[in-house]
Amino acid sequence: MAELREHPDPEVPLIALRSVEGVNEPVFGREVNAAATAYLAGDSEPLRRLARVSAGAPSQPIEGAEWAGYLAYRCGDGSFPYDREADPAERLDQLERYYQRERPLAPYTPADLGLDVRNGLEFCVNWPTPRHSPVLPPDADLPDVPVMVVGGDFDTHPPASVRAAMRAFPGATFVRVPFGGHSLAWGPGRAGACVAAALRSFVTDHRVPRVRCTAENYCALGAFPRSLGEVAPVPAAGLDTGRRRVLAAAFATAADAVARRNPYNLLHGRLTDQPGLRGGRVGFGNGSITLDEAAFVPGVSVSGQITLTPAGDANASLSVRALGSPDGRAYRVELAWEAFLPHERPALSGTFDGASFKVPERQ
Incomplete structure (x- = not known):
């Protein structure tokens, strides 16, 4: 980020840039490093897209x-x-x-x-000068009772400071939640349900349950492609290299849209509409996403519908056009995958112009 400060973008206020650094928003965590690298290489749009969401976020005043x-x-x-x-x-x-x-x-x-x-x-x-009446005397011994302390990697109080504070409690056990943010006990998604269940179990049994709660449900992008040639082909048997690249670009476009519906998002979860990274539009409904000539890879436009279940099962029915494709027509692509996993690419299945394929995950 120091390099970005030395080479500022007039469309990216520094206060928005600092907000984008907050990896507690899954979209930011997924894209910020690749977006910063792209910006320093002359491609500003990925970073500007993140900054626009950050700068336009509605405030939530405390009253x-x-x-x-x-x-x-x-x-x-x-x-x-x-x-x-x-x-x-x-x-x-x-x-x-x-x-x-x-x-x-x-x-x-x-x-x-x-x-x-x-x-x-x-x-x-x-604030008025405080009264010297601490809740607990400085040298007091705390009772040796079971204590369960839950902390997320991306909380406002990171695990290191939480561990330091809990040393005062002889019977304390720390439960770390990878990728977890603030207010985990009533947070969304599987992590929130897991932490809430663990706390209920602790209150009932007075023992820290043997569970592993995690909010790690995305993998950071390596780069934003500047052309179809920069997209690694999906290893789908029965398709030539050109079509496997188009298939990979179609999935990248769909996955980019679905990432905006990660259950742990705060800012992006409020979006109802957003421009595609390289053109077109993406609309968000209740359990559905509409792509209207959305372009994530330059020269590849994608239209169609994506359905997304609360469990993260995604299904897409798409029409894909790619500049320079062998026959110049639109391809019909059907995709099915499990979203919100910490994999570079999840297991993927579907059809490309009627030809079935099945691709294993790449972690």
Whole structure:
């Protein structure tokens, strides 16, 4: 990201770029490295597409009693890079010196992100001086009772800090959730259901259950192809190399659209419509996706329907046109695969112009 900061794109605000770095959004985690590499090589559209979603995300303001409760927790119990016994003016001076010295937002500065250290960056700076009444005395011994601590790799409190905090509890067991984010106990998808079941079991039996919950359900893209020739052919028996490339491009287009419906997405899950990466449109409905000449690979346009079940079973019925194809006509492609797996390519089956194929997964 430091290289991107040195070569800024006028259409990608730095604050949007910093949001895109958050791999807790599966689409960002899947695409950000490949998009950054493409941008530095002169292909800006993949990164711009991510940034547009980040910059256009609707806010979710905290209001009323919820906001008051959050302030009391954050400002009363949080730790800050200033002396909480100092008056607000001195706190601001200390805060400004901290940002100049430590650069906690590096490679960005507060100004890069439209933030002002002295005006609203840290809203607790004016919070009243805390009373010295800790919930727990500093040297208190905590009871040796069963404690289950759940933490995700991409939570706001990463596993390392969670492990440090739980050392105070002699009977604590840490349950790590790979690729997990915040609020796992009531999160979506299989990971949320798994964590909720584990917590229910712990509350009932007072023992940490032997389960492995994971939110790892995607594989990072290696690159965004700039032409059909850059697409690796799908090893489908009975098809020549040209048609196997077209089949691979059709699947890449469908998989790109389906990735926007990953159950762990927050921002992309709200989309109802989005331009195709290289042209056309993609529409999102309840359990269905419509491709209208959507292009993920330059020169290959895909139209048709994709159905997607809550369990992640995807089926696509597509019409695919590829510039420079041997006969210049549209191909009929039927695809079936299990989406949201951490594989480079899942097991794939279907037909290409009526010829059946079945391709094993590639991890």
